[in-house]
Amino acid sequence: MRWINIGLGLAVTGIIGFFVVRELLIDPLYFFELFLGGLTRGSIYALIALGYTMVYGIIQLINFAHGEIYMIGAMTALIVASVLGLWGWNTAVIAILAVVFAIVYSCAYGFTVEKIAYKPLRNSPRLSALISAIGMSLFLQNYVMLAQTPDYLPFKSLIPDFHFWEPYAHIITSVELTIIITTVIVMILLGILIKFTRIGKAMRSLPVMWDRSTFSSDFWQGSKPLSQRFWVVSALSRAQCWDRWYWVFPKAILPDISTVNMKMYLPFPSWY
Amino acid sequence: MPIKNHIKQSLIIAFWFMILTFPIMVIKVNAIQQTIDFRWANFLWVGIFTFFASMIWNYFLRRNEEQKKTDIADDIPLVHRLLQNDRFRRPFLGLLAAFFIAYPFVFPMYHTSIMISALVYVMLGLGLNIVVGLAGLLDLGYVAFYAVGAYAYALLNLHFGLSFWVVLPMSALLGTLFGVLLGYPVLRLRGDYLAIVTLGFGEIIRIVLENWDDFSNGPRGISDIPAPTFFGHHFGQHDAMIYMYFIVIALVLMTIFFVNRLENSKIGRAWIALRDDEIACQAMGIDKFKTKLTAFALGATWAAMGGVVFAAKTSFINPMSFTIWESITILCVVVIGGMGSAIGVIAGALVLILLPEYLRAVAEYRMLVFGALQVIVMVFKPDGLIKSVRKVYTFNVQEKAIHEQTHT
Incomplete structure (x- = not known):
């Protein structure tokens, strides 16, 4: 049985590998363009997935509203950028402010969503929290669609074409370059946060304690020292909050599609 | 907690939501005509609405907590009780x-x-x-x-x-x-x-x-x-x-x-x-x-x-x-x-x-x-609208013992 599995795995990899290599041999430049485009997309998804896995790892909940928070980050960035753009501010300042606002707002939304929809359900069946998350996701989608618009919106590019990058711009644009570099930096920062800081350690320690068989609600009632409890609780709510920082960042400066397509977030982007 | 504190808490929440929804509810950019609409009325409505919503929300949350503390055993849903009671069962199903x-x-x-x-x-x-x-x-x-x-x-x-x-x-x-x-x-x-x-x-x-x-x-x-x-x-x-x-x-x-x-x-x-x-x-x-x-x-x-x-x-x-x-x-x-x-x-x-x-x-x-x-x-209602009730078979040992004693 095991050998069949290995054989199947190798066969699939081989077939895919064959086509990849064939593309590479036919047209190397085109191949690299596609590859880097994929890498850019992939790095954004990777950041979203990081946020996802942090929430999942800590509260053991498939957070259906994750994609919506992402959408709100993008919307906030878009609104801030277009308002400041109409007021005629400097592009660099706009870019920074859009990022800052996107981070702060999606962080705040994550925090609020957790307080409303997930926190009261911590001692309930896991599926209940899942449905609550689905409800929240529906609510947020429709809230933005009603308050703003369900249509495509143009997002003006905030990243200039770097002068020094011009010779390589035909392979990878400076926007894509910025996205990839930002992703790498943010991932390193996240790694440091998780590994070395106190809040990161509190987050990592949670899933173990969260096991329902060993972890009863007595824990919250004050059987442990106050300071420890505080860290655990704040880690829980901040898990919702902290992770937003990282993936909203590239989204805020992601003009490569040059549109914020709200329909793209319908109906369960988080899965894909 | 006295009522004053509840109002204070709800006011803070309302203020938080006013800020939270500000960019999306209030600002609306018209990209084609290059104009910005500030819909300040929405700002006010969000505040008023969330104030009352949070008062009601917190009230029910507190009530839920208290109920959980007082009666744990007696929370069989009404429908189950109706269906178990023979007097109501027939008319209920008939209707x-x-x-x-x-x-x-x-x-x-x-x-x-x-x-x-x-x-x-x-x-x-x-x-x-x-x-x-x-x-x-x-x-x-x-x-x-x-x-x-x-x-x-x-x-x-x-x-x-x-x-x-x-x-x-x-x-x-x-x-x-x-x-x-x-x-x-x-x-x-x-x-x-x-x-x-x-x-x-x-x-x-x-x-x-x-x-x-x-x-x-x-x-x-x-x-x-x-x-x-x-x-x-x-x-x-x-x-x-x-x-x-x-x-x-x-x-x-x-x-x-x-x-x-x-x-x-x-x-x-x-x-x-x-x-x-x-x-x-x-x-x-x-x-x-x-x-x-x-x-x-x-x-x-x-x-x-x-x-x-x-x-x-x-x-x-x-x-x-x-x-x-x-x-x-x-x-x-x-x-x-x-x-x-x-x-x-x-x-x-x-x-x-x-x-x-x-x-x-x-x-x-x-x-x-x-x-x-x-x-x-x-x-x-985290367990759903009508939660499932496991079948319980009661066997009262004491009563049976008394019953047997009186007969012998």
Whole structure:
């Protein structure tokens, strides 16, 4: 049985590998363009997935509203950028402010969503929290669609074409370059946060304690020292909050599609 | 906490929400005319609304907490108590039956139509309840079996001219077969991993139907699917709807009967035991894999039958009717109704499917309200609207001893 599995795995990899290599041999430049485009997309998804896995790892909940928070980050960035753009501010300042606002707002939304929809359900069946998350996701989608618009919106590019990058711009644009570099930096920062800081350690320690068989609600009632409890609780709510920082960042400066397509977030982007 | 503190807390929350919703509620940029609208009225409304909402929310949260502390034992849902009491049971069921029989004759056709959809969801919900509620397997690809049933009827009718009554049992078998086929490889997984793999299978079926043009007519779908006949007699449009309604009622009754019997059978108990503790179950000699597979296959059977009814009712199907959203809706029916409780699932389906239809009065806000209601129901009733009650057998030793003593 095991050998069949290995054989199947190798066969699939081989077939895919064959086509990849064939593309590479036919047209190397085109191949690299596609590859880097994929890498850019992939790095954004990777950041979203990081946020996802942090929430999942800590509260053991498939957070259906994750994609919506992402959408709100993008919307906030878009609104801030277009308002400041109409007021005629400097592009660099706009870019920074859009990022800052996107981070702060999606962080705040994550925090609020957790307080409303997930926190009261911590001692309930896991599926209940899942449905609550689905409800929240529906609510947020429709809230933005009603308050703003369900249509495509143009997002003006905030990243200039770097002068020094011009010779390589035909392979990878400076926007894509910025996205990839930002992703790498943010991932390193996240790694440091998780590994070395106190809040990161509190987050990592949670899933173990969260096991329902060993972890009863007595824990919250004050059987442990106050300071420890505080860290655990704040880690829980901040898990919702902290992770937003990282993936909203590239989204805020992601003009490569040059549109914020709200329909793209319908109906369960988080899965894909 | 005195009332003053509550008001203060709500004021802070209202202020927080005013800031939170500021960019999205207040600012509106018109990119074409290059103007910015500041809708300050919204700012005020958000504040006022969240103030009162948070007062009510906190009040109910506190009440819930207090209730939990005081009466733990006495929280059997009202419906169960009604049904257990012989004095209310008969009139209650009689009234219910009278209502459902009179329904299509009293209400216009539109209402009959949406009631049929709701009843189809009752079937689907009860089917998924076996998988999720009883066996504890989170299945997000349930819609695949629904699609199998619907396409089975549409295609068999198109190519071979088979009628509704022939296809219905065939599709049930087909559903079981697909349940076993899909279940066999995925049931080794657990929990959320299972959910994601089943989700993948659901998508595979939909995408195959969408792209295999020669087989399923692709995204254009299949139209002119005939309504069921009554011993070869065809009805007019209005009568066909009423006939359909009674067929669905009959199927739902059958489903309730079967599910009820299954739940109290050996295999039903094995499912519940498996949900509660897998390892203990294996120690007791229950074949884990076989039990899970039965749950999966039986759930699929009902989904396929629901699919046939759906195809016959709408007379047109295409792959867009079988997206992941459909699976999620069915899952919501089960969880909001109350996992593992048949009455709960029925109530959940009726509420969840009829509510958006009646919410059409508020047109564009309906999905907003719907999402909010989902959250509210889950926060205040985490076990669902009508939660399941395990059968309790009481055996009062003391009383029996006294009884025996007095006799001897």
